[in-house]
Amino acid sequence: MRQSVEIKKILAEGKIGDTLSVNGWVRTKRASKNVAFINLNDGSTLHNIQVVVDVNKFDREILDQITTGAAIAAEGELVESKGAGQNVELVAGKIHLYGAADPAKYPLQPKKHSLEFLREIAHLRFRTNTFGAITRLRHAMIFAVHKFFNDRGFYNIHTPIITGSDAEGAGEMFRVSILDPKNPPLTEDGKVNFREDFFGKETNLTVSGQLEAELAALAMTKVYTFGPTFRAENSNTKRHLAEFWMIEPEVAFFDIDNNMDLAEEMLKYLVHYALEHCRDDLDFLNKRLQDEEKNLKKEERQMELIEKLNFVLENKFERITYTTAIEVLKNSKSNKKGKFHYPVKEWGMDLQSEHERYLVEKHYKKPVIITDYPRDIKAFYMKQNDDGKTVRGMDVLFPQIGEIIGGSQREEEYDRLYARIQEMGIDEKTLWWFLDTRRFGSVPHSGFGLGFERLMLFVTGMGNIRDVIPFPRTPQNAEF
């Protein structure tokens, strides 16, 4: 393969007079009688390099095949650009065509496409400015997550993807089985006999790595997971996926306040990292959003993307209890005027997304962390407060996105945890190992789950979660 230089590198540090070769995909070509201009992109940066071609020096047959989408190598001298719009350009001496892209059939045009259309051609959408920017940002965020934890002495734990535990209570699960679906072995009472299945028991794809991460934290002190998560819920919204990535730190000798501090520090770190390392891509997405907002009425317009990111960095998250949240909501104008679809009446009700949005977007106007929820609406493993009514859960709520983090201090007392498992009708036999950690050297510990794609929604300003993961899996859709 021919030696070539990344376009990002050429644009940043290329010297006039250098002879070099670039590989990439043609974004646009503009031709006149004697000269043609090719904008070439290789994904290393949002920006293209302009290749200048003296039409008379090349075979017409080759030049005709250099159309939007074609892959080429261009070799030549880097010169100062005579045109506006770029500082340097490459005067082609040689051109190699790797692969043509029939212009009558290639679906991407040098114009703005709808996100819905691009979703249908997800195999090609990496080649657009928008998805190039999102892909680079996604990588930066993945890297920053690992850097954040590594710099603070956390260990990354690979928790199992196939799990035999269905007691996590986080949602419907995808079954993993090698039994013949048409003719499965049956037990005497007519049920599917999973003893004959691969693992000798019923298994599913994980809905959370939390329980296993807790086991590791109760030895390694500070751990985190960052892996795929699967939920077989029939959720059809712009913030749900059937397959998504989740970051779950779990820390021993850590209470709910430490947990909130960690969550806030982490979110701010990641946003700061994006601003620091992906400025080009963020500027592009910012402008893209501004163009879309032009069509909206003034009162419907949102804060600009970069302004919004800085806003999160500069403001301390508001920390309130569930009880306070209910009071604020109950006394709100929206509630009194009956504007809520679900009126706020009494302590104990679950907060609806309209309530969360009111608190974040209207009342506090910044990210909000709600703690100390009624125990009856939260999971079995959350630390029970001494009031007998509430648990030390916490939800971090962001504007537009809603719940970006859900977490809690964990119940470390064996008797209380056991009682709660009994109360909720969970089969304790499937959790013997989890309970064991509360019998041997149990300590206060806490953790949370951050939906990676929800973070991506916030950082990119995109509106639909299907656009911040390369190949989204949603009900009735597993294409590509």
Add this chain to the structure above:
RNA sequence: UCCUCAGUAGCUCAGUUGGUUAGAGCAUCUGACUGUUAAUCAGAGGGUCGUUGGUUCGAGUCCAACCUGGGGAGCCA
């Protein structure tokens, strides 16, 4: 799963109270043009109006079911 809106050219969309040959911009093709920036200018080709059924002399337009997509709700990260 429920509610709601939409489906017309490769893409984005227009199409009047049902009426005879369904339009535009961009893309594509052909030609013109001495440096363009989603180049520009001129011309050409391109349609089972989501599918099936119904109402009607006549359906892109009205009705029903289904399919696909968007938005909202629930579930949650």
